[in-house]
Amino acid sequence: MLNEKQQMQSLNDRLATYLDKVRTLEATNKDLENKLKNFRTSKVVSRDFTLYQEQLQPLRDQIIAAIIENSRLALKIGNAQLAAEDFRKKYEYLIRQTVEADILNLKSLKEEYDSHQTSNNQEIEALKKEIEEMTKQHGKSVSILKEEMSGTVSVDITTTESPDLKQILDDLRAEYEDIVRSNKQELEMWFNKQVETKQAAAIQETDVSESSKIEVTELHHQHQSLQTEMDTLLVSKGALEDNLAAVNGRYQMELHRYAALVGTMEGELVSIRNSITSQSEDYRSLLNIKEKLEKEIAMYRQLLEGVELGAGGASSAIGFDGGRGFGGGLGVGGRWWRFFSSSSISGVPFMLNEKQQMQSLNDRLATYLDKVRTLEATNKDLENKLKNFHEQSGQQGFHLVPGAAAAPP
DSSP: OHHHHHHHHHHHHHHHHHHHHHHHHHHHHHHHHHHHHHHHTSEEEOOOOHHHHHHHHHHHHHHHHHHHHHHHHHHHHHHHHHHHHHHHHHHHHHHHHHHHHHHHHHHHHHHHHHHHHHHHHHHHHHHHHHHHHHHHHHHHHHHHHHHHHHHOSSOOOOOOOOOOHHHHHHHHHHHHHHHHHHHHHHHHHHHHHHHHHHHHHHHHHHHHHHHHHHHHHHHHHHHHHHHHHHHHHHHHHHHHHHHHHHHHHHHHHHHHHHHHHHHHHHHHHHHHHHHHHHHHHHHHHHHHHHHHHHHHHHHHHHHHHHHHHHHTTOOOOOOOOSOOEETTTEEOOOSOOOOOOSSOOTTHHHHHHHHHHHHHHHHHHHHHHHHHHHHHHHHHHHHHHHHHHHHHHHHHTOEEETTSOOOOO
16 A cells, blocks of 8 residues: 555656646747747848948949049040140131231232332333433434534634533433432342341241140140040940949849848748647647646546545555556556455445546546657757747848838748
8 A cells, every 4th residue: 555655646746747847848838939929020121232232332432433533534635625626726817817917918019019110110211211302302403513514604613522422321321220229229128128027027927836836736645645544544444334244243143042042031931930830729739638638637636535535544455557657657547446445345336437537547648748749849840940040040131120020921
């Protein structure tokens, strides 16, 4: 009896330990439910492109700086071209004005020379006419003198010196030649003076044109250097655009890969949610079974207490044989139950009925233990999956924002 009472006490202790374990499992499942609830009420914020934006920002700044520099150089080139065009037009205008002024001056000189030549020709004609008149008068005078001399008988020869006409003509010729020579010298001096003045003006205009040519040449060289620099910047811009296109392509591939990974993770999240839902349903069913078993265990304890009270201090024997059980292998139930009482044997039918109840209770306890072990293994697997999912979410850049609804996959 003492051995059997110790076995019953051990059985009760094991039942109490098992109930504590069940309560611990309840607390664990409750914590898991809270985690699941928090996870369901959390918002998954995916596709965080902050890192890519930080990497792309320097390239954008370089492109904008290159565009601004290109615009500045294009503006400089345009201004240089406009300045060169203005200098060219100004140079052509000055050359045209100089040539037109020279032409006008030469025309005026030609007209003046023509007028002087006309006046000189008129003077020469007048002198020629005067010489002819003087020659005619001299011939007439000679003929008159000859007639007078031939008509007289007595001729008084007077030795008067006759004028030398040849000398007179030579003197007149020399005088007019001196006049013509002096006029010619004056005209030549005036012409040379005018030519020197025009040559000085032409030299000055030539100097201005040479300086303008030098300035135009410098502007042309500056234009060529700016054009070369612009071509270099265009090549650099093309290289930067190609680099940007390559970076964009690479980032697009990365984004597609991350999008595929997000799709995979969302699929896994859906499967985990479905698994959690099914596990929750199983857990609720097991909780219902647990409540029923707790009621049966309470009834079992009441039966045990009733058996001890019904014994009434008499000697009794309880045998345990085989059966399924819990803990370290101690079984409850078995194939037969023996109860001996020295005072009365009328309780045998009652004990046989309780034997069947104990057998059923033992079977239910064994089944419940199997389900609880399965639930523990499933909960452990679920916790591992949740842990792995949180680790993968942290590595892939997903952020859980508490208090927001979960984003649908």
